Amino acid sequence: MPPISTQPPPTTAVHVFLRRVALVQYAFCWVLLLAHGIAAGRALPALGLLPLTASALLSGVLLHRDALAAAGSPVQTSLSAQNVLYCDLVVAGVQLTLLIFSWIDLSDRYGEASLTILGTYGTVFMMVDCGIHFYFALREIFHTLLSPKCHCPHCRSVHGRGRGGICLPDEDEYTPLQSDVGDDSAPQDASEQV
Numbered sequence: 800m801p802p803i804s805t806q807p808p809p810t811t812a813v814h815v816f817l818r819r820v821a822l823v824q825y826a827f828c829w830v831l832l833l834a835h836g837i838a839a840g841r842a843l844p845a846l847g848l849l850p851l852t853a854s855a856l857l858s859g860v861l862l863h864r865d866a867l868a869a870a871g872s873p874v875q876t877s878l879s880a881q882n883v884l885y886c887d888l889v890v891a892g893v894q895l896t897l898l899i900f901s902w903i904d905l906s907d908r909y910g911e912a913s914l915t916i917l918g919t920y921g922t923v924f925m926m927v928d929c930g931i932h933f934y935f936a937l938r939e940i941f942h943t944l945l946s947p948k949c950h951c952p953h954c955r956s957v958h959g960r961g962r963g964g965i966c967l968p969d970e971d972e973y974t975p976l977q978s979d980v981g982d983d984s985a986p987q988d989a990s991e992q993v
Contacts, residue, residue, distance in 0.1 A: 815865070817931050818858040825855040828924030835918045839911070844901030844918050847925045850893040854928050857886050884939040891932035898925050 828851055836845025861883065905918045 814935075815862065817934065818862050821854050821858040821928055821931050822862065824924050824927065825851055828921055828928075831917060831921040831924070835914060835921055839908075839914045839918065841904065843904040844897065844922050844925065847894065847897045847901065847921065850890050850897065851925065851928055853886075854890050854894075854932065857883075857890065880939060884936055887932040887936040887939070891929050891936060894925050894929040894932070898922055898929060901925075 829848060832845045832848050832851075836842065901918065901922050905915050905922075908915055
């Protein structure tokens with residue numbers, strides 16, 4: 800059986816586009832959320848800049864890594880598919896939490912219509928970024944769960960995965976420790992004769 804690659808699936812134009820959107824929108828949301836935070840004197844939704852900054856950094860690093868790999872550079876980064884999955888999950892989870900609390904905070908201010916509109920426009924960028932990271936996280940989770948091959952190096956005769964991602968062997972992998980097992984000329988113990 801040929802060796803199975805543990806590399807993540809190759810990036811497509813959609814994935815590059817979504818990472819670029821997460822990177823480019825940072826400048827626009829930074830202006831809106833910072834202006835709202837200064838004008839309103841409140842932390843929400845301006846705290847959304849923290850996961851948006853992490854998102855922009857992650858997207859920039861991944862785009863740079865892909866550009867180096869496309870150029871044939873032997874430089875390897877420590878960002879495996881699992882690390883990227885964890886980063887996407889953390890960023891999306893923090894953004895979703897801040898979005899919910901931001902919407903609650905914005906709905907409590909009835910007299911400040913212009914500030915509410917400014918804050919709401921800022922949360923649109925957070926929603927888009929949250930959706931992008933959930934897309935990548937769910938894509939990687941489904942790729943891991945539904946992968947037709949086992950990626951572990953120690954089981955070479957594996958056809959697929961069973962329930963819960965457990966690798967199932969193709970055939971009986973038992974090999975006798977003694978070479979004379981099954982040989983009729985070999986002496987048998989008295990305990991084996993029943």
